[in-house]
Amino acid sequence: MAFQDLLDQVGALGRFQILQMVFLCISNLVVYPHILLENFTAASPGHRCWVHVLDNDTVSANGTGILSQDALLRISIPLDSNLRPEKCRRFIHPQWQLLPLNGTFFNMSERDIEPCVDGWVYDQSSFPSTIVTKLAIADTCAAFAPTFAIYCVLRIWAGCSTMTILTNTTMLFVEWTEPRLQAMAIAMTICAACVGQMALGGLAFAIRDWHTLQLVVSVPLFVFFLFSRWLAESARWLIITNKPEEGLRVLRKAAHRNGRKNAGEALTMEVLRSTMQEELEAAQKKLSVRDLFRTPILRRRIYFASFVRFASYMPFFGLILHLQHMGSNVFLFQVIFGMVNLPASYIAFLALNHMGRRVSQMLFMSVLGISILTTTFLPEEMQTLRVILSTLGVGVSSAAVMCSSAHGNELLPTVIRATAMGILGLAGSIGAALAPLLMILTIYSPHLPWIMYGAFPILACLVVLLLPETRNQPLPDSIQDVEKERKGPRKAKKEDTFMKVTQF
Incomplete structure (x- = not known):
């Protein structure tokens, strides 16, 4: 003191x-x-599972152009309890029977659903790139942190x-x-x-x-x-x-x-x-x-x-x-x-x-x-x-x-x-x-x-x-x-x- x-x-x-x-x-x-x-x-931007009918550029499940993106999303991704598309689960096969239903959905069994085995698709409207969308460092930082573990x-x-x-x-x-x-x-x-x-x-x-x-x-x-x-x-x-x-x-x-x-x-x-x-x-x-x-x-x-x-x-x-x-x-x-x-x-x-x-x-x-x-x-x-x-x-x-x-x-x-x-x-x-x-x-x-x-x-x-x-x-x-x-x-x-x- x-x-x-x-x-x-x-x-x-x-x-x-x-x-x-x-x-x-x-x-x-x-x-x-x-x-x-x-x-x-x-x-963590908005995301969903990658699905074949939506995200494969070489395959068109909508050859006639009649089905919208929303319709394709409906038959590919189940909804959660808040009636929003699931972020980490998808239908194993497209659920075509859901198309005529205007906003009403069946209770699908777990046998019809699987996790995101092919990765995710991210909403890039707010964040074109984050460590959630890339698990490796790009551009100038790549030399310092080539992997997510090193970044952490x-x-x-x-x-x-x-x-x-x-x-x-x-x-x-x-x-x-x-x-x-x-x-x-x-x-x-x-x-x-x-x-x-x-x-x-x-x-x-x-x-x-x-x-x-x-x-x-x-x-x-x-x-x-x-x-x-x-x-x-x-x-x-x-x-x-x-x-x-x-x-x-x-x-x-x-x-x-x-x-x-x-x-x-x-x-x-x-x-x-x-x-x-x-x-x-x-x-x-x-x-x-x-x-x-x-x-x-x-x-x-x-x-x-x-x-x-x-x-x-x-x-x-x-x-x-x-x-x-x-x-x-x-x-x-x-x-x-x-x-x-x-x-x-x-x-x-x-x-x-x-x-x-x-x-x-x-x-x-x-x-x-x-x-x-x-x-x-x-x-x-x-x-x-x-x-x-x-x-x-x-x-x-x-x-x-x-x-x-x-x-x-x-x-x-x-x-x-x-x-x-x-x-x-x-x-x-x-x-x-x-x-x-x-x-x-x-x-x-x-x-x-x-x-x-x-x-x-x-x-x-x-x-x-x-x-x-x-x-x-x-x-x-x-x-x-x-x-x-x-x-x-x-x-x-x-x-x-x-x-x-x-x-x-």
Whole structure:
């Protein structure tokens, strides 16, 4: 917690922090679309079985030209329970007896039906090419991912990298700003991601071919990779991990860019060591993942915060990765959901600053659960209301994720924050990974996945109550700071151990 004294001397929100924030926000804008790319590259277009009488150009079962395509489809593809053509089954032989029936159909026996043994025919009106219609990568990407399995491996790798970048961005924001500005910093990262989400909707509308879209959103990452060397490491983390010389150098750099040259020159190694004596002593011991679970208070924080992160990410990704379940215009939904997240982030920022971390999370989580459960049991005919509630759900889920991120960062000590955030990130990633897998449960009930999306946020509201409030509290730097929770804040030293500098 003593690092805050040093940060106040070099400037907690000056030119240095602003430039860092701008770069990190642009980075988030470019990186975030990779999480949502499967909405378009892996979209499942309308499809049916390939059938001989319809799709074989060399054979004409309709030599006279009397039968229409609809009539041929009627005798070739059975209907499902919603009286729509089956997507994965066809008649073994054309059912000519169905032609005179105006919209009325026999109950066909299973003996007359077979699966799609000759492949599928896809509707290419919205997506000329997706990984569903091609299981191998074409054109320029063929050299990198010649098979679907390799594509999946590369996407998993990209997903791990994307979440790491987004997590590091949040930590750098938090560790370079003072407590009262941390909610604002996290809101900026979320807003940048929302702009990226809207941009993806526009790009996907303009670029319908999936591998071209993949290439267009990936190339800018190389540019930001080259400029990322300009970013400064967290001085707080450097000092806490027993690298005080490097931390001092970065602090002086921040002071210089913030126009506080005198403060930078007065900041010496003696001042740094005397200010953060306890933290530097604790840094002599190398910490591992096991240290997160050795002390009771920190262990409890990790468990509870991990569940909250899991419960917020599952419905968030359940909504934004299933645009096709909400309507046919997935491009418009992508833009709308990005737009609604912007005011949602601002509302979350106001709530975090005025109501605190716990109350804000409970509010957004409960509204999220209620909106999803309500939408689940609305009839499909009420499409407008379903879209409105789904949009509300996306907005409050984004706000809940923002609150969870802010609270999680402030609960964990700097000395092991990166590792702890990795644990929380893993919990969130499990929730994100389970979100599409839960759709398998539709074979039992079409409502079951959505009930789970709505139930977990409501359950998380109760868990949030077990975590402490951290609004306007200094970040804990060591595990000892966390364990002193019951003893109250650390007593102020009788004498200032660092030199106060007055700007002339």
